[in-house]
Amino acid sequence: MQDMNLTSLFIELMARLGLNYEFLATGYEAQIWRDGFLTTLYLVAVTIPVSLIVGLIFAACLTSNRPWLSAPVRGFVELTRNTPTLVQLMFSFLVLNTVVSNMVGGAQNNPLSPFFWVVAVVGLHVAALHAEAIRGGIEAVPSSMIEAARGMGFSPFEIMRYVQIPLAFRSSLPAIVNGLISLVKSTTVGNAIAVSEITYASIMVWTQRDNVVELMIVLLAFFSLINFVVARVGSWVERRLAIPGYGL
Amino acid sequence: MTASPETETNTAIVKLEDVHLSFGQTQVLKGIDLTIYKGDAFSIIGPSGSGKSTILRCINALVTPQSGKITVAGTRVDQLTKESERIQLRKRVGIVFQQYNLFPHLTVLDNIVLAPTKILGADKTATVKLARELLEKVRLSEKADAYPGQLSGGQQQRVAIARALAMKPELVLFDEVTSALDPETVGEVLWVIRDLIRDGMTSILVTHEMRFAEEISDTVVFTENGRIVDHGSPQQIFHTADNPRIRQFVGGLSGGGRGAVRDGEGI
Numbered sequence A: 001m002q003d004m005n006l007t008s009l010f011i012e013l014m015a016r017l018g019l020n021y022e023f024l025a026t027g028y029e030a031q032i033w034r035d036g037f038l039t040t041l042y043l044v045a046v047t048i049p050v051s052l053i054v055g056l057i058f059a060a061c062l063t064s065n066r067p068w069l070s071a072p073v074r075g076f077v078e079l080t081r082n083t084p085t086l087v088q089l090m091f092s093f094l095v096l097n098t099v100v101s102n103m104v105g106g107a108q109n110n111p112l113s114p115f116f117w118v119v120a121v122v123g124l125h126v127a128a129l130h131a132e133a134i135r136g137g138i139e140a141v142p143s144s145m146i147e148a149a150r151g152m153g154f155s156p157f158e159i160m161r162y163v164q165i166p167l168a169f170r171s172s173l174p175a176i177v178n179g180l181i182s183l184v185k186s187t188t189v190g191n192a193i194a195v196s197e198i199t200y201a202s203i204m205v206w207t208q209r210d211n212v213v214e215l216m217i218v219l220l221a222f223f224s225l226i227n228f229v230v231a232r233v234g235s236w237v238e239r240r241l242a243i244p245g246y247g248l
Numbered sequence B: 001m002t003a004s005p006e007t008e009t010n011t012a013i014v015k016l017e018d019v020h021l022s023f024g025q026t027q028v029l030k031g032i033d034l035t036i037y038k039g040d041a042f043s044i045i046g047p048s049g050s051g052k053s054t055i056l057r058c059i060n061a062l063v064t065p066q067s068g069k070i071t072v073a074g075t076r077v078d079q080l081t082k083e084s085e086r087i088q089l090r091k092r093v094g095i096v097f098q099q100y101n102l103f104p105h106l107t108v109l110d111n112i113v114l115a116p117t118k119i120l121g122a123d124k125t126a127t128v129k130l131a132r133e134l135l136e137k138v139r140l141s142e143k144a145d146a147y148p149g150q151l152s153g154g155q156q157q158r159v160a161i162a163r164a165l166a167m168k169p170e171l172v173l174f175d176e177v178t179s180a181l182d183p184e185t186v187g188e189v190l191w192v193i194r195d196l197i198r199d200g201m202t203s204i205l206v207t208h209e210m211r212f213a214e215e216i217s218d219t220v221v222f223t224e225n226g227r228i229v230d231h232g233s234p235q236q237i238f239h240t241a242d243n244p245r246i247r248q249f250v251g252g253l254s255g256g257g258r259g260a261v262r263d264g265e266g267i
């Protein structure tokens, strides 16, 4: 019961500062709140790779000279960049999800959870931002370098894979890190469709306990910490990938 | 797709017959005929815009002419219909450009190893060994782990040549490979090409280095306005040409004495 003692010590200390964390001693609300942290971390951990992979694919499509690849992605990127993520999430969950439910014969058969829809909507939204940044990097690769690769027998895909993406990823890294920071913050839209991430969990607790300030302090610290880590990892990758003698 | 092994010494490896090519309304090649023999050094000279680079691009299937026959190492290039077939051809024909175009994010060694291993599917260990041999050949062994951005233009161009050779091409095309270089580094690149030609590599050079072309070529052609105006031995083109345009061009470029490898004529 070491844990219990630590918790009550914390509650006591905070109470002296005038902050009410008593709910931590309860089983139910404390559990919701802890699960909220885990859910947010889990959302972030799943959505980041989704956004990066889809962003790369989108960027490749955007720079393709096949209109049937570039046009739909261009349309999607414009739509998602210019409309609120919250509206996209509501639309996806209330409309698309219902369509899926009807197709599979009822909501009970629908494998898509609210969690899935947050990952999909936030992931694709940020993927659109990544795609624009990476597209800029792809287009900045000199055409003479592409011709040299073609001259050696690279296919368009191989040029993309071995030349354009590695260079574009490096030049767009700062923008990608910004996109990831906004991704972390955007996971909170999940509370609109009852995904019990940390803001949803916090609202549940503070409506019972009237301890908004106490929870806010932790919430803000929590998101700041995640984004601090994201930024640090970003600059580490940037240093790792820096090209000696090259202006990137 | 590989060519049948050529046995005779005097077999044509590249043949262009009445090749016509236009970009939109602009006629760029207006009936090009050439034959290049295996093991030869073949130079194309001529004024800017006369179609020299375009001829090389046709040979490497980087552009497709509207009409005419092109045969390269046993392949009828003009009859290739799919991009995948053209890619197969390009793997067998090396090309080096004026802008060295090394991949800036890869070390010198990786620049050389990338295409053979990833594009041809060659064995990695054997390719690294080959790459080191090629680096020795272009006298850059100590730069294997450097990045292109850390090398001089002449060094980068020598790596680009090694990179092309690592594909074990049947012939190599050089498009004004010294034109972007500082005068001091032109010589080191020409040395490498000279060695390569001595080793018997079929080489087609577009160049403004008149003295070099005269020294190493078996055949020289002069292009003007999308046509081949004259062809012959270096002696014929550089010294006994009847055509006043050629005399003027050759004279104009090598005007100030022909003792040393000329510099700064490229652009």
Ligand SMILES: Nc1ncnc2c1ncn2[C@@H]1O[C@H](COP(=O)(O)OP(=O)(O)OP(=O)(O)O)[C@@H](O)[C@H]1O
Pocket: B023, B026, B028, B046, B047, B048, B049, B050, B051, B052, B053, B054, B055
């Ligand atoms: N992709 C293209 N689209 C349109 N026109 C082109 C293209 N490539 C070349 N041309 C034109 O074709 C003509 C011949 O070009 P080419 O590059 O073959 O000349 P060149 O003899 O190599 O000249 P230089 O010595 O300047 O390199 C030029 O007038 C050029 O403007």
Ligand SMILES: [Mg+2]
Pocket: B052, B053, B054, B175, B176
């Ligand atoms: Mg040219």
